[in-house]
Amino acid sequence: MRYLRSLIPVVFAGMAVSSPSAAYTGVSIGLSITVAPPVLPVYVQPPVPGPNYIWAPGYWAWGDDDYYWVPGTWVLAPRPGLLWTPGYWGWSDGIYVWHTGYWGPHIGFYGGVNYGCGYGGVGDGGGHWDHGAFF
DSSP: HHHHHHHHHHHHHHHSSSSGGTTOOOOOOOEEEEEEEOOOOOOOOOOOSSSTTTEEEOOOEEEESSEEEEEEEEOOOOOOTTTTOEEEEEEETEEEEEOEEEEEOOOOOOOOOBBBBBBBBBSOOOOOETTTTTT
């Protein structure tokens, strides 16, 4: 069950790029929690598996009654030129609200969270697209 919940952000992110009109729209699940997520663990990023892979950092997801860790992974962009904006938990009106990650032409706001591995809190220091290839 936890595995299925960890796929929810990936499925919704995929939906965001499934049609041209929604290609750059983030999708929110509407999940809210009053308990803060744990501190992000420090871990070693695995080697990139091949060309054009982009790092999608790990995050804390909410389970039945607690957070659980969803590890980061290397992913291929749905099409050249797109970059991953990670999801994040934001504090708003007394609750933590999950903001789902999404693919877009640039890195958007992701809560100022320092995910490491190229995602220092603002933008991405992990690479760039050049002539259809990610470096």
